[in-house]
Amino acid sequence: MSTPRSFAAVITEHARTRPDAPAVRLDDTVLTWRAFDDATARVAALLRAEGLAVGDRVALVLPNVPHFPVLYHGVLRAGGVVVPMNPLLRGREVAHHLADSGARLAFAWHAVADAAHAGAAGTGTRVVVVEPSATAELLAGVRPDPHPHEPDPQDVAVLLYTSGTTGTPKGAALTHRNLISNAVTNHETLAQVRPGETILGALPLFHAFGQTCAMNTAVIAGAQLTLLPRFTPEAALAVVERDRVNLFSGVPTMYVALLNHPGAERCDVSSLRRCVSGGASLPVEVLRGFEERFGAVVLEGYGLSETSPVASFNHPGAERRPGSIGTPVRGCEMDLRSADGSPVPEGEVGEIVVRGENVMKGYWRNEAATAAAIVDGWFRTGDLATRDADGCYRIVDRAKDMIDRGGYNVYPREVEEVLYEHPAVAEAAVVGFPDPLVGEEVGAAVVLRAGASATPEELQAHVRANLAPYKYPRRVWIVSELPKGPTGKILKRAITPPAPVEQGAEQGPPARPGTA
Known part of the structure; x- marks a missing residue:
């Protein structure tokens, strides 16, 4: 097939040629192509009524529910830029994504609305809570926008945040x-x-x-x-x-x-x-x-x-x-x-x-x-x-230090920065180590400040309170010093976790297949 100019054009064509065929399903909830096209057109109309201009960013903080594709393609249909976000992110992580992208709106699933509101505070982003019945009622009151935005192929469509080698999340700007x-x-x-x-x-x-x-x-x-x-x-x-x-x-x-x-x-x-x-x-x-x-x-x-x-x-x-x-x-x-x-x-x-x-x-x-x-x-x-x-x-x-934990990217520097915020921590190095269940697991070697005390469990809890659940180190061990090279740089390749003392003592809760 020739490359279409927009996803909206493809969805509209499916709605015309196979209107009653299923497009999106979650258990007993089924959206046909006609319903899917209509819903995205209503989202576009809602966004334009809110004053969304072409190129404005709209964040989505949602799990895998039908609202995600509806809002995603509704934003694109209105000419906006989608900023998808992991619904497991905590307030401080949400804040960075919203501030860096300059998102005008954030649609947040009702179960994670508190973290979205906390992250949006001070960013100028307005949070719209997505709750199935209320959202359906909201869209029902909007007339579908019949004129999808026609994007230039080089226009940015989505910002995907990734930390790369620096540990500071950057928005990869993907075009249509x-x-x-x-x-x-x-x-x-x-x-x-x-x-x-x-x-x-x-x-x-x-x-x-x-x-x-x-x-x-x-x-x-x-x-x-x-x-x-x-x-x-x-x-x-x-x-x-x-x-x-x-x-x-x-x-x-x-x-x-x-x-x-x-x-x-x-x-x-x-x-x-x-x-x-x-x-x-x-x-x-x-x-x-x-x-x-x-x-x-x-x-x-x-x-x-x-x-x-x-x-x-x-x-x-x-x-x-x-x-x-x-x-x-x-x-x-x-x-x-x-x-x-x-x-x-x-x-x-x-x-x-x-x-x-x-x-x-x-x-x-x-x-x-x-x-x-x-x-x-x-x-x-x-x-x-x-x-x-x-x-x-x-x-x-x-070549990067990134840890691939069951398909979720964990960037050591981000975890280390949170560990350094703990008053008892003098130095910290986060490394990956092999795990039969998730491929790579997150570990942290920590040097405590002189006279300070903290248990591995306390340090794990500190990280869990500030980062998404899949990022906290399942193994934390206290060391007297970290290996360093001649310039004083920590040599992570020389760091390996000690054998666990006992199940759960330093590992934290066991991971489950396919979860974070």
């Missing part, structure tokens, strides 16, 4: 061209779902992976998006069976949980044709075990928020390389570069660089960070890989 072309490419070359088929929306929609590979791919394909607000293997299998899901996208921890679920044999998952894995490396034995048990092909790939996100994949019809991230997707180029920017020979390790229609416009209002990240048109990912003779890439390490 970035998002639409990546969704079209994902649909045509990877997902290959047909109109009326079903995609499971178990990944968080505030994340680029869930937005492109589930929500926006469903829009492009005319497929049904069936939502799962909180992943558990029981719930996911039940939805696959009930809604005859054809495509599932997930992170490795989800595949581990599904593979190990004892009740899987009793579920009819025969409709499941293809699965997509990203966000972290999928163990080969998990990939093979999943395919054998569920009879669905798993395609592993790679991407980042800054690349909309899909950059490479093991493509359908091509020889798959377990443990590999495959080859670049259509419209995208990848290469390996050394620290000085020169090309790296085949078989040697280099930093992945990406350019193409999927690469962000830049970091929002941050020219220095943009110039450091995009050099001569190539986006520097910070990930190290090798490339074989067939052009397949294989990640070997991360």
